[in-house]
Amino acid sequence: MSLAAESAPLAGRRQRRPVDSPRALLGGLLLGLTLAAALPASAEVNYAVRDAALAARVNGAPLHAFALDTAWRLARAKQPQVSRTAVLETLIGERLLAAAARKSYGEAALYSGQRVGFAQDVALDDQLAGSLRGLYGKELEQVLLRLPGGSLNGVVTERPALDGAALDAVFGKPGQLRLELALGEQQQTRAKAIVVLRYALPNGGKGALSLYDIYRRQNVQGRAQLFARQADFVQQQAMQSLAALFVLDWARGRFGAAAVDDLRGVFADQEAVLALQRLHGIGIDTDSGSPLLEQLARQVGAAEVQAYYKQHQEEFVRIERVKARHIRLPDEASAQAVYGELRAGGDFAALARRHSRAADARNGGELGWIKHEGKPDWLAQLAFAQDKGEVSRPVRAPVGPHDPAYWEIVLVEQRVNGVQAADSEAVRYVASNAVAREKALAQLAALRAHVLREARIELNRRVLDQALQLLEKAS
Known part of the structure; x- marks a missing residue:
């Protein structure tokens, strides 16, 4: 059985972040290409x-050639x-x-709002292991075949029984009502004492995975499975965690711990940049909030x-009144x-007089002019x-459960547009949020310019395959 198969989620269980998907792996990197293009x-x-x-030193800190090579290979897939x-x-x-x-x-401000997702370090570990498995799968399979039994089970040294x-x-008694699927401090301590499995990795690393791990x-979905006492889910998740540990253990032996950790740093950088952009309104829809945008809007x-x-003013055009008929x-x-x-x-008028059950049927279903005021x-x-001149499809009226149902067909014959009042709450809301986004983008552009202007970058000429496009060349 392959490493990917042994660590894959069971059908119908929790859906973990798709770390093996090139699209998921490369989203941050390719977005970063656009980001770098904006740097002076x-x-x-x-x-x-x-x-x-x-490959380089950035303000004195190393950027490993292995991290660059891996990122480049991932980028080429896209x-x-x-x-x-x-x-x-x-x-x-x-x-x-x-x-x-x-x-x-x-970190708290950058990743605020991600309450139902995975912990940031967990997501990074999964992305790192998934990327390595995708690029070096054949080598990993050969290592796996040399284990006892030719599978990941060969590194498991003990599976203690889980005591009820x-x-x-x-987790509390089964069936107990819970407002939140979270463990308190004492529960976490107890979970850390419960060993799910013990392992010994090929490069000598020994350890145990606890229920807390x-x-x-x-x-949230995975925690629901745990609170529901799904024993097969616990074991499946333990093997998935072990698979990631196995991949990282192999990679550190093959490429060096510092190089692998630097690759993890590359993924962490991508996530931080994406979070920074979301904080400044990039990549979120108009109604999605961010603490920074909300603060700027208030100002x-x-x-x-x-x-x-x-x-x-084109953004504030509204329908002032329509002249319509209905059946x-x-x-x-x-x-x-x-x-x-x-x-x-x-x-329309003739059919309204013939079929409509409304009191205005004799007038051809004429509703007259309907003004856009109050709560229509x-x-x-x-x-x-409705668009002018187009007959609506039949629409069921939103009547109460004990009221007789009926259907309406509407035709708008004339429409008069105007603009929202300059002092209206709608104008204030839309304009303040738009201005806030403009200010946020300006702040982000200024930050981009500042960090590069102050940077000290040392390059290894041998890793370059073309002339620099964005960074200043040495004189």
Whole structure:
């Protein structure tokens, strides 16, 4: 059995982050290429690195050639023509910006809002192990075949039975109502004392995986499985954790611990840059918040709101009133029949007089002018949602459970547009958030410029496959 198969989640169980997907692995790196392109070429750059194990030093800290090579191979899966030099420049830009992000904002602010996901270190370990497994799978399979039994089970030295009373002390009694799937301090201590399996890795590393180790590697769905006492899930997760440890143990023996840890740092840098961009409004939708955007929006003044309003009035166009007709029908079958006649060219007013159950049927279903004010009823909202001259599909009225159902068909004959009032709450909300995003992007651009301007970058000329494009060349 392959390492990937032994560590794969069971069908119907928790879905872990897809670390083996090239798209998932490369999202941060390829986004980083765009990031690096925005950096001004003003860093202090030289070619002082002679150590073949290093690709560069960034402010004195090493960037290993192994990390660059792995990142480049991953990037080529998405962009086959990408150069090693372009990837190196990206990694340098991300390392600088990630360091500044951690210093300026801290981990808590960068990763706020990720409550249902995996812990950051767990996600990075999975990404690291998944990337190595994807690139060096054949070598790993050969190592696996040399284990006792030719499988990952060959490194397992003990699987203690899980005691029910001990599990009760950690998770509580089965069926107990819980407001949160989380362990308190005492429960965590008990979970750390429960060994799920013990192992001995090929390079001599021995250890044990506790129930707490399994617990902290879960997202909300995984914790639900643990609290439900799914014993097969616990064992499957233990083997998945062991598979990651096996891959990292092999990689550190093959490439060196410092090089593998640096590759993990590359992934951590990518995540920090993505988090920094989200914090500044990049990659989130209009309604998604970030603490930084919310703070900046609160600081936007009335003059800024009015200036934005004058420059972007097209964003504040609204329907002021519509002139419409409707046909009310008692059931869906008759509504669909009338709708079919309308689609075939039937006269709306004539069909309303013939079929509508509303009091205005004699007037051809005329609703007159409907103004957009206050809180429109559902029929008015339906009219405002229709394009002029197009017959709506039959829509079931949102009646109560004991009220008779009916269907409405609407036709908007005229529409009058206007703009929202300059002093309205809607204008203030939209404008202040838009101005906040503009300020956030300006802050991010300034941070990008600053970190590169202050950087000291030493390169190993031998790792470059083309001339530098983004970083300043040494004179």
